[in-house]
Amino acid sequence: MNPELKKYEQIIKPLMKSKRFKHSVNVAEMCLILAKKFGGDEDKAYTAGILHDCRKEAEKTVMLEEAEKSGYYIDPAERDCAKLWHGIAAAYYVKNNLDINDRDILNAVRFHTVGRADMSLTEKIVFLSDMVSEDRDYPDVEKYRAAALEDLDNGMFQTLRWSILKTVGDGNNIPLTTLEAYNFYSRYKKGGLLP
Numbered sequence: 001m002n003p004e005l006k007k008y009e010q011i012i013k014p015l016m017k018s019k020r021f022k023h024s025v026n027v028a029e030m031c032l033i034l035a036k037k038f039g040g041d042e043d044k045a046y047t048a049g050i051l052h053d054c055r056k057e058a059e060k061t062v063m064l065e066e067a068e069k070s071g072y073y074i075d076p077a078e079r080d081c082a083k084l085w086h087g088i089a090a091a092y093y094v095k096n097n098l099d100i101n102d103r104d105i106l107n108a109v110r111f112h113t114v115g116r117a118d119m120s121l122t123e124k125i126v127f128l129s130d131m132v133s134e135d136r137d138y139p140d141v142e143k144y145r146a147a148a149l150e151d152l153d154n155g156m157f158q159t160l161r162w163s164i165l166k167t168v169g170d171g172n173n174i175p176l177t178t179l180e181a182y183n184f185y186s187r188y189k190k191g192g193l194l195p
């Protein structure tokens, strides 16, 4: 990886509390592991990974404003759920404040919350790294981590299923893009369903 990219650690640090900073560093490290293992672009994966949550602690009104200015389509269920705004806002922020124009990095940041069908290698690496980074402690996370390390597409299926079940359990709506992602990756399921 290009060592110059370490500068993003210092850029995000003042934007968030220390717990989230540690999570961002863990996600970026997981991105490097997965990129090395599956032949992804380490620089793109690291950059999107370290920056993915850079707007999560921004003011809600600012987040929504940035999301709207991003030019990305916002799913109605995403618009109704404030905790999903930060991915779209972050894509706007890194493009306009950090001058990152690489579409793959921007998409990986934008879709890390909700996923979409037929994601690029970088997008899958960032989505999964966020789901299974070292600091994640939901039940059976080690099984999801092992699945991601073995096969990105089955990892996408298993983590999307987990995420949808949890969201439904909480009584919340599922963005269409997440359902499309789930349906797309279900063709890659293998090794049985994770708990």
Ligand SMILES: [Fe+2]
Binding pocket: 052, 053, 056, 086, 087, 112, 113
């Ligand atoms: Fe996030």
Ligand SMILES: [Fe+2]
Binding pocket: 023, 027, 052, 053, 130
């Ligand atoms: Fe995250």
